[in-house]
Amino acid sequence: MNKGFLLLTSTGLTSPNIYEKFRGLVSDPKKQSVAIITTAAEGKENNKYSQLAKKQFESLGFVNVDFVDLETQPEKDFSPYGIIYVCGGNTFKLLKFAKKANFKLSIKKLLERNGIYIGVSAGSIIVGPSINIANEVEPDPNDVGLEDLTGFDITSLIVLPHYSPEMETETDNFEKKYRLIVERLDNSRAILIDNGEKTFIE
8 A cells, every 4th residue: 555544543533633633634625525434333324423523524624525334335436535434333343344345445446546544443443454353352242243354454453442551451462362463542542554654643
């Protein structure tokens, strides 16, 4: 990956430092369209966090902001969008319907045209090599019966959203079990990946 940006967060643009960093990445909001993926969110586009995300984009000057549900719109064409924002929720549900919709290809094409992918919680996890962390550390219920936990592998990072010190023992055990490093993201911390280089937004 040599174009575009991945912004991996726990709570999207809610933290002022993440909001400001994102604002600096966008030159002309009026010319950019945003897709907010609501697939994993309880209540979909009516979810308060989905609505908050739309308000945040509008406050930055974006006028074309659409809600998209991969579960009901698997054929959606994302080529008009310069920004894709993937809401949090159940990681298993999100990955199941994202795979059915071949969403990985849509993300890759977004990045190729210098777009911005914003992951929120589950949306940050699915672009990594695996969602196994959502199965073992503060696990989500696998209500959709997803068996293949392979992620999109767009980044090699394993992120743990909503991290708090109370989760450290569980996280440390996970790292030792699988011999890997977990990037711990509390609600005010994010990772920006630009041209393969990661920067922490604190």
